Amino acid sequence: MVGAQADPAPEPPEWVPRDPDHLPAYALARAGAAMNDLFARHLAAVGLRPHTFVVLVHLVRAGAEPLTSAELARRLEMTPQSMSALLHGLVAAGWVERDEEVRRGQRVDVRVTPAGRDALASATPVLAHLGRPQTLGLSAEEAGTLHGLLQRVLAAIDADPGPGA
Template structure:
């Protein structure tokens, strides 16, 4: 048996990072649920708040979702009144999705929840450790990210 198997996966940094990511994803989802949002919903609202008009295809690429999944998600967001999508567009015509005032309100409600989750103490870290962790995670992302979205340089 290889030594790393006998020692257990806890000694493998990538394994620990994956476990920490899964735990943080679960905490992120729980906190967003408290204000009526889900992670993908939150991400769509953030993208639309930053860029006032994006197509469904652009959003799907940014969130690494299929166009069909994005269409379904946007349908739910439109039903909730958080986004608007013009109807009656012709084939090949650009159809922009826009954030509504209600969508901005929903996004604003997430602010305090995310601020609490992002506090270094909530992650068991000091402010200095949180800064170091953030810088290291950015480096890991730059090294392993194979999507075609723009990369930030540390």
């Protein structure tokens, strides 16, 4: 309608006019995103990506026992198709080997190669740098406190059934 008054917009929730940084969950999400970016940038300097790094960590920790493609997908919370694409790149790089002569639905064993172990070892200085409390702008005591608090947050998140439960 021309000239008609629109209904006034409803008032926003009380927290909207303030900076959302006062919300711990928002600040934690921002810090997590910033840390993910920092981690990715530092890993890139040694030729790794975060998912690549985590796959290599899981394979090296498994020792002589191979992990399956499906198990890696579960551990990294990825779809089997995404894991397959990721592993294809790792095979091409020479960092992992996997059974290629398998049919759809069959177990696909994945093993780290010596080159994959070397690639993972190249991340040691990155982890040392990012593990320093000063990198996060914290003292050693504050870093210890933060770590403990983050472990509690993660446990609470794992136990949270969600809204309306």
